[in-house]
Amino acid sequence: xxxxxxxxxxxxxxxxxxxxxxxxxxxxxxxxxxxxxxxxxxxxxxxxxxxxxxxxxxxxxxxxxxxxxxxxxxxxxxxxxxxxxxxxxxxxxxxxxxxxxxxxxxxxxxxxxxxxxxxxxxxxxxxxxxxxxxxxxxxxxxxxxxxxxxxxxxxxxxxxxxxxxxxxxxxxxxxxxxxxxxxxxxxxxxxxxxxxxxxxxxxxxxxxxxxxxxxxxxxxxxxxxxxxxxxxxxxxxxxxxxxxxxxxxxxxxxxxxxxxxxxxxxxxxxxxxxxxxxxxxxxxxxxxxxxxxxxxxxxxxxxxxxxxxxxxxxxxxxxxxxxxxxxxxxxxxxxxxxxxxxxxxxxxxxxxxxxxxxxxxxxxxxxxxxxxxxxxxxxxxxxxxxxxxxxxxxxxxxxxxxxxxxxxxxxxxxxxxxxxxxxxxxxxxxxxxxxxxxxxxxxxxxxxxxxxxxxxxxxxxxxxxxxxxxxx
Numbered sequence: 001x002x003x004x005x006x007x008x009x010x011x012x013x014x015x016x017x018x019x020x021x022x023x024x025x026x027x028x029x030x031x032x033x034x035x036x037x038x039x040x041x042x043x044x045x046x047x048x049x050x051x052x053x054x055x056x057x058x059x060x061x062x063x064x065x066x067x068x069x070x071x072x073x074x075x076x077x078x079x080x081x082x083x084x085x086x087x088x089x090x091x092x093x094x095x096x097x098x099x100x101x102x103x104x105x106x107x108x109x110x111x112x113x114x115x116x117x118x119x120x121x122x123x124x125x126x127x128x129x130x131x132x133x134x135x136x137x138x139x140x141x142x143x144x145x146x147x148x149x150x151x152x153x154x155x156x157x158x159x160x161x162x163x164x165x166x167x168x169x170x171x172x173x174x175x176x177x178x179x180x181x182x183x184x185x186x187x188x189x190x191x192x193x194x195x196x197x198x199x200x201x202x203x204x205x206x207x208x209x210x211x212x213x214x215x216x217x218x219x220x221x222x223x224x225x226x227x228x229x230x231x232x233x234x235x236x237x238x239x240x241x242x243x244x245x246x247x248x249x250x251x252x253x254x255x256x257x258x259x260x261x262x263x264x265x266x267x268x269x270x271x272x273x274x275x276x277x278x279x280x281x282x283x284x285x286x287x288x289x290x291x292x293x294x295x296x297x298x299x300x301x302x303x304x305x306x307x308x309x310x311x312x313x314x315x316x317x318x319x320x321x322x323x324x325x326x327x328x329x330x331x332x333x334x335x336x337x338x339x340x341x342x343x344x345x346x347x348x349x350x351x352x353x354x355x356x357x358x359x360x361x362x363x364x365x366x367x368x369x370x371x372x373x374x375x376x377x378x379x380x381x382x383x384x385x386x387x388x389x390x391x392x393x394x395x396x397x398x399x400x401x402x403x404x405x406x407x408x409x410x411x412x413x414x415x416x417x418x419x420x421x422x423x424x425x426x427x428x429x430x431x432x433x434x435x436x437x438x439x440x441x442x443x444x445x446x447x448x449x450x451x452x453x454x455x456x457x458x459x460x461x462x463x464x465x466x467x468x469x470x471x472x
Contacts, residue, residue, distance in 0.1 A: 026058060035062040046118055053082035068428035069094050085114040087129040092129060096289060099340040101136030101408050108133055140366045143284045143331045147323040147351035149303065153316055161321035163305050168193045169298055188239030188294060199227065199240040209236040211251060228276045231267060238262065239294040252293035261291040264306065284343040297324045323351045389467035393458050400454035414440040
């Protein structure tokens with residue numbers, strides 16, 4: 001009996017040793033930055049020990065560091081539910097990037113509450129993240145409804161090419177070196193329409209970028225002066241733009257409780273106090289967890305521009321051309337997911353055409369809808385809907401047209417997703433796009449078959465109607 005117990009204990013100890021050895025292998029690979037190999041080790045262990053939630057956390061960490069955030073999310077959620085506190089750090093980061101700010105705030109708060117005494121360094125890291133998540137939660141409830149005219153992707157160093165300012169509104173410029181001080185990041189400069197003042201960002205007065213002003217004198221430009229202690233913070237301020245009123249100023253800042261890197265802020269000069277008012281964050285969709293900057297608009301043409309690097313390659317920004325609202329108009333919906341899509345600029349309202357263009361477009365649509373090109377058989381071609389003899393055939397043809405419109409939309413979406421996949425360099429994004437492409441391809445095939453079926457039924461019904469008419 002003692003011998004049997006000894007053998008059982010020996011084998012149990014051997015199994016525990018093998019498991020710990022394999023877990024150590026996973027940790028070693030992870031620490032070496034070999035995340036995929038480490039993940040494969042943890043997956044094998046999870047299959048053997050499905051109730052070991054630390055393994056799920058460790059596998060999720062591998063996915064997270066491979067930027068496969070969506071795949072890691074469920075594992076982190078399970079680990080957090082099983083009281084693995086560190087999982088909340090990564091849940092907070094993922095939720096924040098997905099604009100799920102309430103959930104991000106809760107995750108960061110849960111982790112902060114788990115910290116004991118003497119962990120101030122961690123508190124200093126995650127308390128600001130909690131505050132930013134709360135800020136995001138308040139901002140996403142007040143997303144502005146803006147009309148987009150156009151958007152263009154450009155390299156960061158040349159993004160000003162997308163701004164079409166009239167000469168009398170002033171001039172925008174970028175500097176990578178000014179006053180002999182080189183910098184890796186662009187420094188925005190704005191010259192007023194009168195050419196008598198320049199507002200620019202530079203490190204003339206400190207280690208961070210500050211907003212400065214210089215004035216044209218008889219002998220050249222004046223010495224740079226710090227624009228305002230109300231505007232400049234210990235963080236970077238950049239990309240100023242002043243309206244012709246000489247009072248209203250837009251600029252980008254990483255301070256002032258910004259949500260992301262740079263956020264766009266609005267301030268006005270107050271002559272009573274001889275300084276600017278406290279800056280106000282202009283909100284979403286202009287601002288995001290990424291960098292958003294250089295908000296400019298022309299009051300005469302009522303066209304504006306702003307730049308953002310959200311969801312972009314590190315060297316790329318998108319410049320949106322939009323119609324500024326006279327007064328802030330908020331998105332009115334209880335659909336939180338739709339509000340998130342608008343805030344991310346994944347969904348937006350297209351700007352309306354002028355009245356004259358609207359009329360032309362409506363007339364063109366009406367003309368196109370009345371003109372058709374339907375081959376009934378080799379000898380009969382219809383060019384107008386009124387030529388149909390059968391009302392049922394006409395109804396089927398309308399269904400075929402509607403299905404064809406949907407097919408065209410799906411094909412445009414498919415082409416866009418294929419283009420995104422081609423330029424994507426992140427494996428997690430590629431995996432998501434691959435699934436979306438496969439789903440769209442299935443939808444395209446379905447609607448192609450549907451169009452063919454409706455056309456075939458239309459042709460049969462109309463030929464029958466023609467034959468019946470001839471007999472009569």
